[in-house]
Amino acid sequence: xxxxxxxxxxxxxxxKMFDYNVPKDLEKYMKIxxxxxxxxxxxxxxxxxxxxxxKSDFELRNISYVVDKDxxxxxxxLRLGKIMKExxxxxxxxxxxxxxxxxxxxxxxxxxxxxxxxxxxLNNTFFNLTPKMKEVVSLFSxxxxxxxxxxMEKYRDVRKxxxxxxxxxxxxxxxxLNYDIEKNVRYELTPDQKSVYEEFINTDDSVYLLHGVTGSxxxxxxxxxxxxxLKMGKTSIVLVPEISLTPQMVERFTKRFGNIxxxxxxxxxxxxxxxxxxxxxRGDAKIVIGAxxxxxxxxxxxxxxxxxxxxxxxxxxxxxxxxxxxIELAIIRAKDVHAKVMLGSATPSLESYARAKKKxxxxxxxxxxxxxxxxxxxxxxDMNYGIRNATGPFSQELIDAIKKKIDKKEQIILLxxxxxxxxxxxxxxxxxxxxxxxxxxxxxYHKSSNxxxxxxxxxxxxxDDLCPSCHSKTLSSFGIGTEKVEEYLNKIFPSARVLRMxxxxxxxxxxxxxxxxxxxxxxxxILLGTQIVAKGLDFExxxxxxxxxxxxxxxxxxxxxxxxTFSLISQTAGRxxxxxxxxxxxxxxxxxxxxxxxxxxxxxxxxxxxxEMKIRHTLKYPPYYYILYIKIGGKDNMYTYNExxxxxxSFEKHLKDEIILGPSTTGILKINNVxxxxxxIKYKEDDNIRKVLTLMENAYISNNKIKIDIIxxxxxx
Ligand code: ADP
Ligand code: ZN
Ligand code: ZN
Numbered sequence: 128x129x130x131x132x133x134x135x136x137x138x139x140x141x142x143k144m145f146d147y148n149v150p151k152d153l154e155k156y157m158k159i160x161x162x163x164x165x166x167x168x169x170x171x172x173x174x175x176x177x178x179x180x181x182k183s184d185f186e187l188r189n190i191s192y193v194v195d196k197d198x199x200x201x202x203x204x205l206r207l208g209k210i211m212k213e214x215x216x217x218x219x220x221x222x223x224x225x226x227x228x229x230x231x232x233x234x235x236x237x238x239x240x241x242x243x244x245x246x247x248x249l250n251n252t253f254f255n256l257t258p259k260m261k262e263v264v265s266l267f268s269x270x271x272x273x274x275x276x277x278x279m280e281k282y283r284d285v286r287k288x289x290x291x292x293x294x295x296x297x298x299x300x301x302x303x304l305n306y307d308i309e310k311n312v313r314y315e316l317t318p319d320q321k322s323v324y325e326e327f328i329n330t331d332d333s334v335y336l337l338h339g340v341t342g343s344x345x346x347x348x349x350x351x352x353x354x355x356x357l358k359m360g361k362t363s364i365v366l367v368p369e370i371s372l373t374p375q376m377v378e379r380f381t382k383r384f385g386n387i388x389x390x391x392x393x394x395x396x397x398x399x400x401x402x403x404x405x406x407x408x409r410g411d412a413k414i415v416i417g418a419x420x421x422x423x424x425x426x427x428x429x430x431x432x433x434x435x436x437x438x439x440x441x442x443x444x445x446x447x448x449x450x451x452x453x454i455e456l457a458i459i460r461a462k463d464v465h466a467k468v469m470l471g472s473a474t475p476s477l478e479s480y481a482r483a484k485k486k487x488x489x490x491x492x493x494x495x496x497x498x499x500x501x502x503x504x505x506x507x508x509d510m511n512y513g514i515r516n517a518t519g520p521f522s523q524e525l526i527d528a529i530k531k532k533i534d535k536k537e538q539i540i541l542l543x544x545x546x547x548x549x550x551x552x553x554x555x556x557x558x559x560x561x562x563x564x565x566x567x568x569x570x571x572y573h574k575s576s577n578x579x580x581x582x583x584x585x586x587x588x589x590x591d592d593l594c595p596s597c598h599s600k601t602l603s604s605f606g607i608g609t610e611k612v613e614e615y616l617n618k619i620f621p622s623a624r625v626l627r628m629x630x631x632x633x634x635x636x637x638x639x640x641x642x643x644x645x646x647x648x649x650x651x652x653i654l655l656g657t658q659i660v661a662k663g664l665d666f667e668x669x670x671x672x673x674x675x676x677x678x679x680x681x682x683x684x685x686x687x688x689x690x691x692t693f694s695l696i697s698q699t700a701g702r703x704x705x706x707x708x709x710x711x712x713x714x715x716x717x718x719x720x721x722x723x724x725x726x727x728x729x730x731x732x733x734x735x736x737x738x739e740m741k742i743r744h745t746l747k748y749p750p751y752y753y754i755l756y757i758k759i760g761g762k763d764n765m766y767t768y769n770e771x772x773x774x775x776x777s778f779e780k781h782l783k784d785e786i787i788l789g790p791s792t793t794g795i796l797k798i799n800n801v802x803x804x805x806x807x808i809k810y811k812e813d814d815n816i817r818k819v820l821t822l823m824e825n826a827y828i829s830n831n832k833i834k835i836d837i838i839x840x841x842x843x844x
Contacts, residue, residue, distance in 0.1 A: 128154050130190060131178035134167055135220055140828060142218035144177055148187040160198035160205055164191040175200065175223055197408065199231060201425045207460050214456070216820060216837045217449035225449055226423035228404045229397055241405075243298045245275040247285070250295040263288065272297055300405070313383055314497075316351060320344050323491045324351050327469065332489040334458055336437070336479055337471040340730070341701020342665075344497030345471045346376070349433045350383055352469065353414055357384075361430025361466075365416045366453060368439035374640035375665060376435075377416055384414055391417030391424060419444065419453035422460065429466040432457045437470035437479055438694055445841040452840065454479075473701055473732070474694040477743065480736055481750040496705070503672070503703050503710035505696075505728045509719045510676075519615040520607050520675050525713045526619060528671055533623050533652050537708070538668045541616075541655045542699050543675040546629040547571035547608035552579065552590060555603055559596035561588075567797040573631070574610050584799045612675060613655055620653075628656035661699040670710045672703045677716040677724060686748045687842060689723040693735050696727035747786060749840065752809040755816060756844045757823075759790065761833040764802045770833050771804040774823055778808065781819045785810040801834075805844055 131144040147165050149157055161176050166188050173194065200208070200223060208222040215222070249267045256264065262281045266273050278285055278294070288294045316324060320343075327335055327348075339345045353363040367376050377390045389403045389412030406412040408425045415424045419442050422432070434442065434454055442453040454470065461468045470479055470488070483490035496502065506524070513522035520543075532539050551569040553560045561570045563581035570579035572590065580587045594602055613627045626646055633639050646654050647666055654660055654669075680692045696714060704710020716724055726735035744751050759774065761767030771790035778787050790804035797803070810816055820837060827835055838844070 128157065129180045129183050129187065130157060130163070130176045131180065132163060132165055132174040132190070133177050133220055133223070134165060134172050134174040135224065136167070136172070137218075137221075139218050139824070142220055145174075146180070146183040146185060146187055147190045150189050153190055153193055156193045156196075158198050160200040160202065162194035162199055164194060166191060175220075177205070195231075199227060199425070201427065203460065203464050204423060204425065206463055207423075207456060210459050211449065211451055211456060215449035215451050215839065216817075221449050222451075225420070225451070228391075228400050228420075231401070231404070241300055241402075243300060246272040246297040246299055247275065247278050247289075247294040248272045248297055249293070251292050253291075253293070256293075260288070260293065263293070272299075300402075313350070314344075314347055316347060317344065317497055319493055319495060320348050320351075320497065323493060324348050324355075326489075326491055327352060327467070328355055330489060332467075333462055334468045334488045335470065335491055336475055336483040336488040337469060337491045337493065338475055338480070338483075338732070339471065339473060339491075339493030340496065340502060341473045341698065342496040342498065342500065342705045343473070343493035345435070345493065346379060347497065348493075349435070349469065349471070350380065352431055352433070353384070356430030357387075357413060359430065360428065362413045362426050362428050363415070363430055364421060364424065364426060364432045364457075365414065366419060366421060366432070366434045366442065366457065367416060368436045368441040369418060369659070374643060380414060380416055387411070387413040389415050389424075391415060391421040422453050422457050429461070429464050431467050431469060432461050433469045433471065435471050436698075437472045438474050438476040440842050443840075443842055445838055445843065448836065450836075450838040450841065474697045475732075477690055477736065477739060478750045481740070498706050500704055500707055501709065502730050503700055503712050505700060505712045505714065505730070507719050507724060507728055508713055508715045510715050510717045511719075513715060518619055520612060520715075521615065521619065522713075522715055525673050525715065528711065528713060529620065529623075529653070529673070532671045533620065535670075536649075537670040538646070538649065538651075538666065539653045539671045539673065540660055540664075540666075540669055540699070540702050541612070541653060541673045541675060542658065542660055542695075543607070543609050543612055543655070544658055544679045544695075545606070545608045546631055546657055547573050547580070547582075547610055551606055552602055552604045554594040554596060554599070554601050556599045556601040557594060557597040559594050561590075565797070565800045571608060572604050574614075575631070607676075609655060609657060616653060616655065623653055624651040625653045625655060626651040628654060628660060630657065630659075633659070658695060661695055661702070664702055665705060666702070667706045668708070669703045669705075670708050671713070672699055672710065673713045673715070674699055675715055677714045678718055681716075681718060681721060681723065685843060686743070686746065689721075689739055689742075692721075693723040693727050693732075693739075696724065697730070697732070700727070700730075747809050752786070752811060753813070754840050755808040755810065756838045756841045757806040757808070758803055758836040758838065758844070759806070759833055760801045760803045760836070762801060763832065767802050767833055768804055770827075770830075771806060774835075775806050777822065777826075778806070778819055781822070782808070782810075782815055785816070807844070 128149040130147050130149050132147050133144050159176060163174055163176055164171055165174050171191055204226055208219060211222040212219045248271055252264055259282055263278060282288060289296055337345055356363055380388045389407050391400060391403055407415055410427060415421055415426055434457060437454060444451050458468050482488045508522045508524055516523045529539055551560055552572050561579050563570055563586050565586055566581055566583045568583060570581055573580055578587050578589055593600055609627055609629045613625055616625045626642060628642050645651060649668060674696060677692060677696060680695055681688055700712040718724060722738050759767060759771045775787060775790055786809040789806040792804060
């Protein structure tokens with residue numbers, strides 16, 4: 128028997144299968160999708176068995192051993208990986224590796240142990256049992272296996288019962304996570320929810336887009352759909368944006384479905400994640416909830432893949448290779464196994480909504496809140512005037528509104544999209560600004576740790592008393608971050624209990640859930656945070672939401688900045704007044720005439736969509752054009768720039784209908800001592816694009832001085 132093995136080599140030239148001989152004693156384990164160790168050159172590497180053959184023209188080496196008892200990549204994941212490779216233009220091995228949980232990767236194997244619980248089953252009964260032994264036997268009249276602890280209550284020396292042959296020991300895997308079960312918590316669907324549910328169930332399209340205002344009960348509709356599939360013996364995957372969302376979501380799902388729910392998210396320890404993964408693989412879990420990588424779970428018999436908050440950036444992996452879009456791959460995986468896809472959002476991405484308009488997706492909508500509560504009033508505060516009577520970043524109107532709510536014992540969410548204390552520290556005398564030595568960006572001052580930090584590479588340094596450049600005592604900080612806002616809040620509202628939630632306060636495992644629970648229990652009056660507070664949270668008592676500076680996202684030089692601003696305002700606004708109590712949203716801005724802010728004020732997604740589509744059309748941006756971003760990085764600035772220029776020229780030679788821009792430093796020139804240049808190609812058909820990419824890759828395959836990253840349709844560049 129000969130196995131064709133895809134070996135874990137990072138070199139794209141070697142991204143192909145190699146033949147290995149299967150020793151007789153390993154033959155019984157051989158299945159497609161199994162992991163093995165094989166000798167390669169002088170190393171011993173991991174690989175996936177992808178095929179078998181009878182003979183080979185080469186002299187073959189033996190497979191060393193089999194890594195897992197069971198296959199780790201199911202047949203449909205193996206197929207998905209091949210398409211992922213095409214879509215992302217990366218190596219097949221890197222796609223397969225991305226699909227596996229960390230715990231299954233070579234270096235982790237030894238650390239994570241499977242835990243077991245001990246049970247007993249009845250082996251043989253005898254006539255000459257003591258009364259105490261008879262009591263043990265009676266335990267088995269209703270159950271086939273009994274936990275060790277229960278047996279020991281009747282008879283301490285269990286060992287003896289095993290030795291005489293009365294009982295037999297059974298080991299069962301112990302999963303680290305346990306969900307408290309309060310099954311069947313569910314609402315009767317409203318007529319609107321019901322008609323959406325029925326349209327989904329009774330039509331045969333493959334992809335649906337549910338556009339439902341915040342609080343319209345999308346989650347309830349998802350659960351009803353999942354229930355439908357469950358009754359048909361089918362499973363479901365639910366993707367949610369981030370861990371901040373997951374505790375509440377997971378809770379809602381486990382309350383309804385109990386322990387057939389598995390949750391995969393980054394707040395799990397590697398061990399917990401491994402357990403969940405195994406529960407899914409065995410078929411013990413039938414509903415999987417998780418962040419984007421949960422799409423790759425080894426679930427069988429999938430009926431539906433639901434993607435909540437589908438507009439979220441977190442479904443796109445553009446910071447690491449392979450640069451994949453989980454929504455695109457979800458649609459591919461679903462089609463392959465004849466499952467449906469449901470995308471849901473209050474503010475769908477322009478691309479998705481445009482597809483729905485073109486009938487590529489089946490559009491469903493929910494226009495009212497499920498509880499009958501009205502959407503919140505939105506008040507725009509023009510900071511061009513507001514700044515005059517402001518206290519720090521707070522206009523007097525917002526201060527008054529917060530006071531009133533605190534007096535009424537209602538709660539407040541405040542959003543500021545910048546962590547840290549201040550944005551930059553600058554010398555008023557000579558203009559010196561603290562910058563990261565590795566990255567081309569200003570350092571942020573963090574008061575709690577009293578240092579300056581780079582948010583890109585993590586570099587930290589102390590602040591000096593005197594300006595390092597002119598030695599005068601004129602250093603001062605500008606711009607405002609969450610830390611400083613917290614300080615203002617404590618000054619303005621000394622009796623209010625303020626909870627700050629951002630990257631810096633939520634690094635410890637479980638801290639997210641703890642904070643959200645404490646806020647829910649009204650242990651705090653004000654929740655202040657970065658965009659992590661904008662997403663999917665559902666608190667009854669929140670009646671005021673304040674966006675401290677709506678311009679932070681508007682001023683980002685990116686074609687999606689209007690869409691992101693509209694979405695951020697709408698989503699944050701959606702956190703308030705969800706159940707009965709009327710909510711109000713205050714938006715502080717210097718750009719009150721901007722259309723993204725005006726449409727958000729009116730809760731008018733469709734209006735915003737049409738306006739923004741016109742602009743995208745004029746500027747030739749998605750969804751009218753696709754974007755390919757080529758990021759070229761190198762340590763030598765001049766060399767990197769010149770090679771970037773050469774790449775662009777060769778593109779121009781081969782591509783006639785496409786628009787080619789750059790090379791430019793669209794983002795930040797230097798990150799972690801690597802200089803970056805970007806080339807943007809806007810295109811409609813990708814056949815030619817793939818040809819030039821292959822040419823480029825062949826030309827640079829042995830060049831170690833620059834690294835080329837190919838990113839299809841990035842959101843940020
Ligand atoms: P969305 O996902 O659209 O933001 P949710 O599903 O979270 O909306 O629902 C918003 C709120 O309305 C939740 O508090 C939920 O418990 C409640 N809700 C949803 N559907 C119903 C229903 N049919 N009857 C009563 N309450 C509902
Ligand atoms: Zn100075
Ligand atoms: Zn840095």
